[in-house]
């Protein structure tokens with residue numbers, strides 16, 4: 001488990017983060033949010049997790065949901 005020196009503190013616990021690694025197309029989220037120095041604070045998942053709210057498994061950083069397969 002590697003946590004980037006900057007970026008989202010939830011990369012170790014976020015359900016979606018490993019899925020980003022699996023799906024090449026979703027890697028863009030990692031670059032735009034998870035690994036970004038400040039942008040991860042705008043992630044919908046980050047905001048829920050920070051508020052101690054349950055984070056839906058399918059919630060994307062932009063607040064939309066991915067279809068579950």
Ligand code: SF4
Pocket residue numbers: 008009010011014015016017030033034035040043044045046049061
């Ligand atoms: S999806 Fe959001 S909460 Fe999850 S690791 Fe990326 S920035 Fe953090």
